Amino acid sequence: MTTTVIPPAAQAPGRPAHRDGNVLRWLGAYTASMIGDNVFYIALSWAAVQSGTPSQAGLVMAVSAVPRALLMLGGGVVADRFGPRRVVIGSDAVRCAAVLTVAALLFVASPGLWLLALLAVVFGIVDAVFMPAVGALPARVTGRDQLARVQGMRGLAVRFANVAGAPLGGLGVALGGSATAFALAGLLIAVSVPLLISVRMREPVSAVGDGASTADVVADADDTPGDPEDVPAGVDESGTPARVPDGPAATPERPAPATAWRDLRDGLRYIRGHRVLAPLIVAIALGDLGFVGPLNVGLALLADQRGWGASGMGLVVAAFGAGAGAAALLLAWRGTLPRAGSAGAAALLCGSVAIGALAYVPGVGAAVGVALAIGLLAGLSGALCGALLQTQSEPAYLGRVTAVAGIVSLGLAPLSMPLTAAAIGWWGTGPVFVASAVVCGLGGVVALGVRDLRRAELPR
Known part of the structure; x- marks a missing residue:
């Protein structure tokens, strides 16, 4: 039997994302929500410091990370089951209501740290479903050939939110204390809801057929339509990801019930068996683990030293x-x-070298130049990895894929910060920065060492 690879279906060129009103409405909603997030954390940190000791304030700021890390896999299932747009709208509505409620309470009373801790926990729980849904949404607002551009636009929105959010939060605190800052954060998040409602959803295009970078799609020489061998594993004849029978209860007459736990296992099995996504997530994990510590707590200790x-x-x-x-x-x-x-892997490798060099630069001027290079290389590798996640994933699994990648970035990588601080206290900045650079560089080695990931391309 001879086999051939079926080429991807031709796509009609669409409007560029930066000129697409639908994409711009989504981007406006995302930007408003991210600025609101930044203002919220400024307000939360100020209120916590005013209401308790520094250690108590630190606990309030950290408590939201626990439910976010524990529940994010489930959040990916929710995003895939109910649709990312519905989940994002609901999440922003809940966050807006919670923040405005706390703002109102702070205007009339001083409830104390318990209210702030409760608000942080609510934010962490909502973030666990919000973040996977946000990652899955671009594939439903634009074509696959525009997903890389959208990833760049999203990165610009994040940078703008980081720059604008802190001054806005500080202005809110200066004008009326933490209550005013919370109210401002709630209003900014509220802006995103009508914008998201106005965004039109489109049927996402399957990633199957992207050549060696995705699962092989083979056909018999006779090209018999509907032959089971004509479709990749995990996808049925219609192109919909198929469920794998599980246990004796699953029969052709009575399929196994679709449960959240089953959806989660299917998603993890899909990632594990994908020749691009599995090594890509490993590369992202190593890159984040080697990057977060030095460029956060490590940089502060280096500057002080x-x-x-x-x-x-x-x-x-x-x-x-x-x-x-x-x-x-x-x-x-x-x-x-x-x-x-290959470009993402090369950027990750070069960025890791720059991270190690940062600890040995002679002065501030040289450090600024090295940091500029780190930002450019890390930003490029991160954007390319994010775009590959978007374009290589089957749309039906995108929420769960985003959740797994998010757990690495938002759950595991932050754990390296206290370890980095302790290690610098024991061995100094130079060895720790170099060790972190080696971990980061291993991500590039993985990306270059896996053929399908190394050859992965973005749609044109």
């Missing part, structure tokens, strides 16, 4: 942000980059 001061550290952080923003702008402008898998 070298005598750069707060202004010097601010310049280094600003340079990193500028580099990351430039990478996002490049992808938003170009829409795609050739050899995305």
Whole structure:
């Protein structure tokens, strides 16, 4: 029997994402929500410091991470089951109501830390379903050939939200305390709801057929339609991801019931068996684990050790942000980059070298230059990895794929920060930065070492 690879179906070129009103409405909603998030955390930290000790304030700020990390896999199932748009709208509505309620209570009373901790927990629970849904939504607002550009636009929105959110939060605190800042955060999140309601959803296009970068699609030489061998594993004849029978209760006459636990296992099995997504998530995990510690707590300790001061550290952080923003702008402008898998791996490897070098630069000026390079390379690798996640995933699994990647970035990587601080106390900044760079570089090695990921391309 001879086999051939079925080429992907031709797609009619659509309107570029940056000129598509539907995409721009989604981007406006996402930006408003992200700015609201930044204002919220400024308000929460200020209120916690005013209501308790520094250690208590730290606990309030950290408590939201626990439910987010524990529940995010379930959030991916929810996003895939109920649709990402519905989940994002519901999540923003709940977050808006919770923040405005706390703002109203703070205007009339001083409830104390318990209310702030409860609000942080609610935010963490809602974020567990919000973040996977946000990751799955772009595939339903634009075509696959525009997903890389949308990823760049999303990166620009995140950078803008980070820059604008802190001053807005500080302004709210200055004008009326934490209650005013919470009210401002709630209103900004509320802006996203009508914008999201106005966004039109489109039927996502299957990722099957992207050549060696996805599951093989084979056909018999006789090209008999409907032959089971003509479709990839996990996808039925209609192109819909198929459920694998599980246990004696699953028969052709009585299929196994679709439960949330079953959906979760199907998603994990899909990722594990995918020749691009599985190594890609490993590469993302290693990159984040090696990056987060040095560029957060490690940078503060390095600045203090070298005598750069707060202004010097601010310049280094600003340079990193500028580099990351430039990478996002490049992808938003170009829409795609050739050899995305190899380019992302190379950027990750070069960025890891720059991370190790940061601990040995002679002064602030050199540190600013190295930080600019780190931001550019890390931003480029992150944007390309995110775009590959979007384009390589079957739409029916995208929420769960995003959830697994999010657990790595938002659950495991932050754990490296206290470890980095302790390790610097034992061995100093240089060895720890180098060790972190090695971990980060391993992500690039994985990406280059796996043929299908190395050859992965973005749609044109």
